[in-house]
Amino acid sequence: xxxxxxxxxxxxxxxxxxxxxxxxxxxxxxxxxxxxxxxxxxxxxxxxxxxxxxxxxxxxxxxxxxxxxxxxxxxxxxxxxxxxxxxxxxxxxxxxxxxxxxxxxxxxxxxxxxxxxxxxxxxxxxxxxxxxxxxxxxxxxxxxxxxxxxxxxxxxxxxxxxxxxxxxxxxxxxxxxxxxxxxxxxxxxxxxxxxxxxxxxxxxxxxxxxxxxxxxxxxxxxxxxxxxxxxxxxxxxxxxxxxxxxxxxxxxxxxxxxxxxxxxxxxxxxxxxxxxxxxxx
Amino acid sequence: xxxxxxxxxxxxxxxxxxxxxxxxxxxxxxxxxxxxxxxxxxxxxxxxxxxxxxxxxxxxxxxxxxxxxxxxxxxxxxxxxxxxxxxxxxxxxxxxxxxxxxxxxxxxxxxxxxxxxxxxxxxxxxxxxxxxxxxxxxxxxxxxxxxxxxxxxxxxxxxxxxxxxxxxxxxxxxxxxxxxxxxxxxxxxxxxxxxxxxxxxxxxxxxxxxxxxxxxxxxxxxxxxxxxxxxxxxxxxxxxxxxxxxxxxxxxxxxxxxxxxxxxxxxxxxxxxxxxxxxxxxxxxxxxxxxxxxxxxxxxxxxxxxxxxxxxxxxxxxxxxxxxxxxxxxxxxxxxxxxxxxxxxxxxxxxxxxxxxxxxxxxxxxxxxxxxxxxxxxxxxxxxxxxx
Numbered sequence: 001x002x003x004x005x006x007x008x009x010x011x012x013x014x015x016x017x018x019x020x021x022x023x024x025x026x027x028x029x030x031x032x033x034x035x036x037x038x039x040x041x042x043x044x045x046x047x048x049x050x051x052x053x054x055x056x057x058x059x060x061x062x063x064x065x066x067x068x069x070x071x072x073x074x075x076x077x078x079x080x081x082x083x084x085x086x087x088x089x090x091x092x093x094x095x096x097x098x099x100x101x102x103x104x105x106x107x108x109x110x111x112x113x114x115x116x117x118x119x120x121x122x123x124x125x126x127x128x129x130x131x132x133x134x135x136x137x138x139x140x141x142x143x144x145x146x147x148x149x150x151x152x153x154x155x156x157x158x159x160x161x162x163x164x165x166x167x168x169x170x171x172x173x174x175x176x177x178x179x180x181x182x183x184x185x186x187x188x189x190x191x192x193x194x195x196x197x198x199x200x201x202x203x204x205x206x207x208x209x210x211x212x213x214x215x216x217x218x219x220x221x222x223x224x225x226x227x228x229x230x231x232x233x234x235x236x237x238x239x240x241x242x243x244x245x246x247x248x249x250x251x252x253x254x255x256x257x258x259x260x261x262x263x264x265x266x267x268x269x270x271x272x273x274x275x276x277x278x279x280x281x
Numbered sequence: 282x283x284x285x286x287x288x289x290x291x292x293x294x295x296x297x298x299x300x301x302x303x304x305x306x307x308x309x310x311x312x313x314x315x316x317x318x319x320x321x322x323x324x325x326x327x328x329x330x331x332x333x334x335x336x337x338x339x340x341x342x343x344x345x346x347x348x349x350x351x352x353x354x355x356x357x358x359x360x361x362x363x364x365x366x367x368x369x370x371x372x373x374x375x376x377x378x379x380x381x382x383x384x385x386x387x388x389x390x391x392x393x394x395x396x397x398x399x400x401x402x403x404x405x406x407x408x409x410x411x412x413x414x415x416x417x418x419x420x421x422x423x424x425x426x427x428x429x430x431x432x433x434x435x436x437x438x439x440x441x442x443x444x445x446x447x448x449x450x451x452x453x454x455x456x457x458x459x460x461x462x463x464x465x466x467x468x469x470x471x472x473x474x475x476x477x478x479x480x481x482x483x484x485x486x487x488x489x490x491x492x493x494x495x496x497x498x499x500x501x502x503x504x505x506x507x508x509x510x511x512x513x514x515x516x517x518x519x520x521x522x523x524x525x526x527x528x529x530x531x532x533x534x535x536x537x538x539x540x541x542x543x544x545x546x547x548x549x550x551x552x553x554x555x556x557x558x559x560x561x562x563x564x565x566x567x568x569x570x571x572x573x574x575x576x577x578x579x580x581x582x583x584x585x586x587x588x589x590x591x592x593x594x595x596x597x598x599x600x601x602x603x604x605x606x607x608x609x610x611x612x613x614x615x616x617x618x619x620x621x622x623x624x625x626x627x628x629x630x631x632x633x634x635x636x637x638x639x640x641x642x643x644x645x646x647x648x649x650x651x652x653x654x655x656x657x658x659x660x661x662x663x664x665x666x667x668x669x
Contacts, residue, residue, distance in 0.1 A: 180371025183338060184429075188385035188436060189359030202375035 034262075036255035056256035059240075064260055066234040070151055071219045071264075074158035075212050081163045082211065086171035086204070087196040091182070109164040116161045117228035124148040124156065124229070153229035154236070158219050166211035173207035174200055206275055213272045217265045237261050287350055289314040289472055290335070290440060295344035297330055297496075304330045306496040307344070312489075317466055317473045319487035321480065323519070327496040328476045329444055335474060336365045336442050348440065361440070364433035368445040370425045372417040378404070378428050379413040385436035403431040406465070423454035430462065434469070441466065443475040447482065459486055480520060484508065492516050514560050514642040522562040524616040526586075526606070527644055531556040537641065539584065544607035546577055546585040550641050558644030565601060565617040567638035573629035584639055586632040590624050591615065600624075604632060 040049040057064075085105050092098040108116070123129045124147065131145035148156065177200065185199045201208070226236040237257050244254040288311030297305040304327045312318050320328040333339045335346055337358035345354045353361045364385075372381050382403050383396040391399075404410050407427045417425055426446055433441060443462070447455045463486050466473045477483050483490050484504040492499045492507060492515075499519075500512040511517035518525070530539040536551040539559070561584070568586075577585055588606035595601070599619040607613030618632050 178369055178371055180367040180369045181373055183358075184365065184367060184371040184432070185373075185384070186338075187336065187358045187363070187365045188432075189388045190384075194388070199373055203373075205375075 033255050033258055036251055037259045039252060039255075052252040052256040053259075056253050056260065059253070060237065060257060062234045063237055063240055066151070067220070067236045067261075068264060070154055070236065071158070071216055074155050074162070074219055075216045077155065077159045078163050078166050078215055079208060079212050081159065082167040082170045082208065083196070083201055085163070085167040086174045087200060089171045090174040090200060091192050091196060105167055106164050108161050109168070111161065112224075113157075113161060113222050114224040114228070116157050117225045120153060120157045120160070121149065121228050124153050149229050150232070151230065154226055157225045157229055158222070161225075162215040162219065166208070166215055169211040170204055170208050173204035177203045206279065209275060210272060213268045216268050220261055220265050287347070288312055289316075289349055290474070291345075291347045292331075292335070293345050293347075295331070295334060295341045295346065297327075297334055297339055297341050304496050305334070305341070308496075308498060310491060310498065310501070312472060312474065314472055315467075315470045317463065317475065317486060317488045319483035319490045320474060320476045320493060321483040321490055321519070322478065322493035324478060326493040328478075328493050331493070332365075332442050332444055332474060332476045335440075336363055337361050362438055363440040363442055364436060364438035365442045366426075366429050366433050366444065366446045368448055370417070370429045370446075370449075372425055372428055372432070374417050377414050377416055378409060378420070381417070381428055382431045382435050385432065389436065399435055403435050406434075407431050407461075421454075422450050423458060426450060426458060427461075430465075434465070434471075439472060441471045441473045443473065445476055445478070448477070448479070455482075462486070492519060494519075509637070511562075511640055514562060514640075514645070517562040517640045517642070522564050522567075522640055524563050524565065524618075526561040526614055526616070527558060528561055529558045529644075530554075539641070542607075544587050544613065548584045549581050550636070552641050554641065554643055560642045560644045561639055562642070563616075563634055563639035566599070566619045568616075568618040568632045568634050570602060570604075570618055570620040570624055571631045571633055573631055575631050575633075578633060580636070582636040584634040586616070586634070587629070588613075588616075588632065589629045590626050592626060593623050595623075602630075604630060606632075 037052050038048050038050070040047060040051040085101065089098055089102055092101070111119075121128075125131075126145055126147035126149075128147075130148075131140070134140045135142050135145065181199055181203070182195055185195045190198065221238065222236075223238040223242055226239045227242070230236070230239075237260065241254045241257045241261075244250040244257065290312040292308055292310040295305055295308040295310075296303070308331060320331060322328045330339060334341055337353070337356060337360075340355060345352050347353060348361060348363075358365075373384070376384065379397075379400050383400045386396045386399055400413065404413055407430060409424065409427055409431065412420065412424065417428065420428065426449075429446065446462075447458055450458065459482060462473075465471075475483070475486060487504060489501065490504055490507050491501045494515050500507055500516045502510070507516060508520050511520055511522065514525075526545070528539050528542055528545060530537055530547075532538075532553070532555055533549065536549060537554040537559070539545070539548050539550065539561075541547040573587060573589075586604075586606050588604040590602050591605045592603045593600055599621060600623040602618050602620060602624055603615055604618050605613060605615050616632065624630060
């Protein structure tokens with residue numbers, strides 16, 4: 001190992017504030033929370049044990065699955081809608097429709113999750129705006145009206161809120177691919193749908209995947225939407241964590257649930273890092 | 282091509298605008314089956330727009346495009362039996378060479394075995410064997426353009442449209458691909474329309490050259506015709522006759538008599554031009570340099586100019602001299618003349634232009650020239666040469 005010359009020391013000194021920030025505000029709290037998941041009274045080696053983890057799985061295994069399914073399903077739907085929006089913006093032949101869509105689709109991005117939850121709560125309820133409209137149009141009778149304020153409501157809220165973000169990324173990537181590759185396919189007789197899925201989407205696959213992963217992690221951490229739309233069981237892990245802390249002051253199980261969320265997010269983060277590595281090489 | 286028959290690819294009165302800008306103005310162009318036509322012009326002249334209109338990516342405001350007697354003006358690009366090759370190659374980066382070449386056949390619902398056989402044939406024809414499983418990113422520029430050519434040819438198009446396909450390639454690869462494309466086109470009997478701004482490329486590849494200027498056809502002819510008998514000052518300049526002189530003369534029985542001027546002797550040219558100012562254009566290699574006191578040519582048809590050498594350069598093979606004509610005269614000009622041996626700077630010389638090596642056109646403004654809207658461009662070019 002080379003000796004610490006003054007220059008090297010200076011370099012270390014310069015990076016120190018940033019490093020301290022990362023350690024202090026990120027690594028320490030995260031580690032504390034992870035360790036907290038294993039802290040029990042009278043446990044092994046002065047208070048370590050798996051009690052919190054076991055309790056978390058006993059009480060909330062169903063919610064873990066619920067969270068994973070809801071977020072995965074939402075991510076898939078977001079991807080589909082984003083491809084649809086980006087595809088229309090790239091391949092659409094009606095300039096006016098393209099302009100309107102380009103102007104409209106970004107709005108939900110600027111609306112906070114809590115407002116999305118509130119808006120959809122009044123929209124999707126049994127006698128909410130949506131069912132009211134359907135009844136008024138004669139599509140359904142008042143008896144047939146059902147509330148969508150359950151898992152479906154959460155999925156709708158997530159997709160509604162996150163699609164613009166992913167669509168923005170995807171549409172940007174689509175706009176920057178060589179138009180020649182689209183025209184060459186058209187020249188050979190490919191339909192617009194085939195061009196979208198065989199020519200355009202493969203060329204923006206990395207961007208799409210990154211958008212999906214970022215959305216997945218964002219949705220994992222949303223508390224307001226499940227709290228407002230789905231005040232029942234099963235629900236999402238964020239609600240459970242808040243409940244453990246607010247109702248019982250039970251940081252141990254809350255930390256254990258947090259660890260499970262972290263592992264789910266890490267799974268997709270791993271995919272993200274792999275893509276980033278592959279792109280750099 | 283039978284004159285009474287309609288050309289295979291026939292454009293009549295094709296007019297295209299982008300917004301309020303007219304890009305093509307009443308283009309009439311007939312291309313025979315199996316013919317190789319080069320669309321030549323400076324950037325912005327509308328040549329790519331014309332090609333894209335033929336391909337079906339642009340619907341003209343007026344006029345028709347027909348193929349084999351059928352009006353295809355409003356047909357989508359894939360229903361015209363045409364394949365387009367792009368300047369950017371436009372290969373699909375996520376597909377292998379074989380998938381790129383075979384995609385058109387896949388769209389035509391051919392069986393896997395048929396596709397594989399055809400892809401094999403095309404790869405063999407274009408020297409791409411062994412590269413079928415590679416992605417475009419791992420190919421050289423020349424190989425990529427061959428794949429793009431293979432992709433176009435795989436579907437057996439009747440018409441091949443080439444949009445400056447060679448302009449991104451190295452000079453050496455460009456030369457060999459020119460030859461290859463031309464050979465394949467002749468062997469397969471495909472009708473080809475090739476857009477380029479490279480004069481030499483158009484000359485060596487095409488049966489017929491169409492020179493476009495500001496959305497109109499300035500001249501159409503064989504390479505030899507447009508080179509040796511340019512129809513307008515614009516075409517002459519575009520075909521390399523960059524030296525320009527403004528002289529005057531009068532119509533005479535046999536043609537046109539150029540009057541002696543401050544730096545030129547009189548001479549007779551066969552062109553039938555009205556009395557007045559004329560624009561004389563010639564290439565640097567057209568003239569010969571001689572001593573200033575050389576005897577005047579006796580045939581009366583050679584144009585003799587007097588001046589002195591202001592600089593020399595060696596572009597290879599010959600020496601290029603900048604010759605200032607008309608000592609101190611306000612209306613003098615500088616021309617470039619090639620010679621096999623260098624002539625010292627400051628030396629007084631005469632420039633001799635034998636008949637048929639210089640072109641005479643009515644001076645801009647004096648008479649209506651064939652391409653009236655190219656005047657300002659010519660003036661600009663003349664200034665550039667004078668400042669050279």
